[in-house]
Amino acid sequence: MTTKIDEAQVRRVALLGRLELSDEEVAQFSGQLSDIVTYIEKLNELDTDNVEPLAHCLPVHNVLREDVPKPSLTNDQALANAPARENEYFKMPKVLGDNSGA
């Protein structure tokens, strides 16, 4: 079977997903992902020339909410599952080269 997803691609996807993989895992996932892609490729047999791209699989549109406030969690509830906290804040390892800001 040809390698659809080579090791370089696996490493790239791992980097994007912030995953640390060993060389063995990279080889293993390259094979597995290639198998998956090959399997999925069966869909290419379908003729989709006159089919509109699907934005959502449910035939439902316009689910909207009125702009009315609802109670939020308390600070303690919000932080209950946090691995670490600092007073009212979540405490997180600092992101190097932080370019956050959506």
Add this chain to the structure above:
Amino acid sequence: MADLDYKVIVGLEIHVHLATKTKIFCGCELAYGDTANTHVCPVCLGMPGSLPVMNKTALEYSILTGLALNCEIAKFTKWDRKSYYYPDLPKNYQISQYDLPFSEHGYIEIPLESGETKKIRILRAHLEEDAGKNTHTLGNFSAIDLNRAGTPLLEIVTEPDMNSAEEVGALARELQRIVRYLGVSEGDMQKGHMRFEPNINLHITKNGEVFKTPISEVKNLNSFRAVERSVAYEVRRQLAAFEETGVTMQMGNKATYGWDDDKQMTVLQREKEEAHDYRYFPDPDLVPVDIDDAWLGEIKGRLCELPIQMQVRFAKEYGLSDYDAGVLTADRATAEFFDGTVKLGADAKRVCNLLTQTGLKLANEKGVSVDQLRISMENLAKLAKMADGGDVSASAATTIFEEMAENGGDPAQIAEAKNLVQKSDAGEIEALVDAVLAENAKAVEDAKNNPKKGKKAMGFLMGQVMQKSKGQANPKIVSQLLNQKLNV
């Protein structure tokens, strides 16, 4: 080195916080400056199993803004996930819009120094969620507040149609005016309601050839001054860099900069764009939205006359200076109050003076808008007409305005009660003039025959008549009578 011929090219990305009561996908109230992590719930904390539901008002505010920016509004729009690995947005993705934004292809008209306007094309506007805040660092750790996470954020992207720092500043200010007029955002820069990201480069002509410098993107600017200064700085920096190295734009040499307000310079953050791979895909948690004609029509009904249109109209139709028209249209309440008063038949310049010289000051002191002073448009129009007709002097009109602002009331009654009615009865004034002329032979002589002292003597006689009338004689008529009687 010889001065280079160059053109500045700037496009702008703007993020605007919408002034809804609640977040975009959950019922948490928007709150600025409250205790950290007290306006959060499973949805905006990104807890597994929680489901976002679109805030209808946020979408309508967005569409309204799109309409004001002359955009085409899509009949069908959807939301996508954009991969984002920072702790200030804990889902690990931002809900945004990718290939089917709700609006595209518009323009915004900005005022130029010359009094003309310029159209800047809008590429698109889409609706997304804001991230939370990395508030401060604790050694190798960050403290995260997610109160802001999920704030509805309108992202507006312009085409690179601006050609100077001033034009970029004008667009930023104009957009603030628009969102405030529409009531879709407070546009408060201090609270981070508007953030700007200019993309800047130069087209330099040298020896008949055009060279394009690498594009710089300056991130997260939150004041008009910083926007203007960062663009001006980048122009200087890119010129110097080109002269030194001759480097030009190539694939992938766009760089990201921050703005250091203390040093007043841009600071390199990221040299090469690591090929961005946001891996957008449709968000399965949110269903698409159809915007039909009825709904769109209803939202269109909420549009108002835009500030730039009012400014141009005030200058053109009412003959105001561009400066005055700008002051009056800075906020919608003032603009509409002014316009309404003038439409009641009052003189535009007179109303403008009363509002800009007295009204705005009083309103500012009281922390209200001018229409919330205790003056109706009818009474302001009446006062303006009284001043124009010479029933009260300009200074008396100011006094009456102040009294009306404080205690309300009818300007004619106030003028009466405060003895501010100007006497315009020529017969009555003539008697006063005659008396003054008889009492001041020397001044009369000077006024008539002494070219050196004539003007001063005339002023003296004028003052005497005004004094005799206890300041109530119409100075225009006094002056006419004096000129007549002294033959000057």
